[in-house]
Amino acid sequence: MEDRKNDLAQIKKDLLTKRDELITRIEKIDQDFKNGRTPDPIDQATERENDDVLSELKDTAEFELSLVNEALHRIDEGKYGICSICERPINPKRLKAVPYTTQCIQCATRG
Numbered sequence: 457m458e459d460r461k462n463d464l465a466q467i468k469k470d471l472l473t474k475r476d477e478l479i480t481r482i483e484k485i486d487q488d489f490k491n492g493r494t495p496d497p498i499d500q501a502t503e504r505e506n507d508d509v510l511s512e513l514k515d516t517a518e519f520e521l522s523l524v525n526e527a528l529h530r531i532d533e534g535k536y537g538i539c540s541i542c543e544r545p546i547n548p549k550r551l552k553a554v555p556y557t558t559q560c561i562q563c564a565t566r567g
């Protein structure tokens with residue numbers, strides 16, 4: 457039992473680090489959006505393409521951030537590692553690979 461507690465403390469630490477990373481990444485993307493506006497029409501086209509990529513990156517980061525927050529919340533509630541859909545324990549290997557997942561592989565792949 458003590459082991460599991462230590463594991464959770466470690467996971468929580470990792471998730472908090474991940475959350476900081478994501479927040480920094482999102483802030484940086486926002487900054488990139490604001491920076492480097494050019495009056496040149498050709499450069500503007502390139503900028504628009506960059507903006508598309510940036511906004512995709514931002515969406516991904518924000519989605520991950522919401523999952524990380526959810527996982528932290530579940531740790532506090534004592535529900536971490538339990539599938540949010542079927543309520544069965546999530547495979548520890550999966551948790552290790554994707555610490556902020558809230559669904560077991562069966563439910564996640566079912567869509």
Ligand SMILES: [Zn+2]
Binds near residue numbers: 541
């Ligand atoms: Zn499940």
